[in-house]
Amino acid sequence: MDLVLDILSWILLLAGAIFLLIGAIGVLRFPDFYTRLHAVSICDTLGAGLVLLGLILQGGLSLVTVKLLLMFYFMIFTGPTAVHALAEAALQGKLKPVIDDRES
């Protein structure tokens, strides 16, 4: 049982790390602000979320797990909200997205 939990938590941790990496690469590689926000939001929700879930499985039934669950809850709410606020602010600041119109 412990082994299963351990394997499961490591899968979650690694998946989270991969998503964080993808997000970071996206921030560097994407052409404009809005697409970069898309990459950042992956870090905030999937990346950090999966890492926290993995840590919860490592922690077992203890106070640490409750705290990690709270962090997960805050992360799930605040991450998308922050990205939404950034996008909204960019829109209000009249920031134009980069549009590739070579094909149209």
Added chain:
Amino acid sequence: MEYLIDIVLLGLLMITGFAIVRMKSLLAVAMLTSIYSLLSASLFVVLDAVDVALTEAAIGAGISTILILATVALTSDEEKAPRHTPLLPLIVVIATGAALIYGTLDMPHYGDPTAPVHRYAAQSYLHDTPADIGVSNVVTSVLASYRGYDTLGEVTVIFTAGIGVLALLGYRTRRRNIQGPGIRKLVVLRVIAKLFFPLILLFALYVLFHGDYGPGGGFQAGVIFATGFILYALAFGLGNAQRVIPHQLLRSMMAVGVLIYAAVGIESMLLGGKFLEYRVLADDPVTGQHLGIMIIELGVGITVAAVMLIIYYGFVSRRD
């Protein structure tokens, strides 16, 4: 492993420092200073200074970023080109840095048990706290009881700073813009802010009254409390926040906190002890210590929260 974390954190701190120097956009610099504070807070956690980390995270990454952003909004968000060559400042900084590094050569190594700081006062604090005060967080016992005079001084400093900001910035009452900008655009922010506002205040109270047993205390709690209201003011507009906590109330709360603290000292004098000698406050000395620490932490929290909010109000109310 811990060395690796240290190296990564210190490296990131250095990179952030250089980025702050190189950046011209002050908005970006404000965000970078916030990142810098968050990194320092993580470093404090690695050093097991959780109380300081909590303060640094709440003040450095939270409130001071908002205050810097408010200042930038009042002035300009572009750094002016320097009028002098950077040669002289560079020499001064290098000389100071070299002197500081030279100074650290004589310092005992990190965690050295024979270091003076671990041999005299700290040992007696660690040894006497369980019997004298009976709280498990020695930081709180040192801060609130053994060094109660110093903390009273610190709270007075914060109070004075609040008065200073009030005198410099003043405060403009405004009737218009009571709703804040773009009601419909902020719907998501408002829903989330409403959801988190009570949780933040609850957490502040937890930090305040759990400071005896875990990391936390009046300073951290006050800042977190103020953060909750600043979030409310950001999402719902300053006008609505002022309906919840009016400016006049804050002005008196600023003084009330310090007065509560000093009153505990005078009360212990009236009961036959010395100034801030909590053990006379109750029949049992340990209970008296608990009571005293609790009340003075409450005073600290009230003053800190009021000063933080008053500074925020001062900045934001000047913006037209």
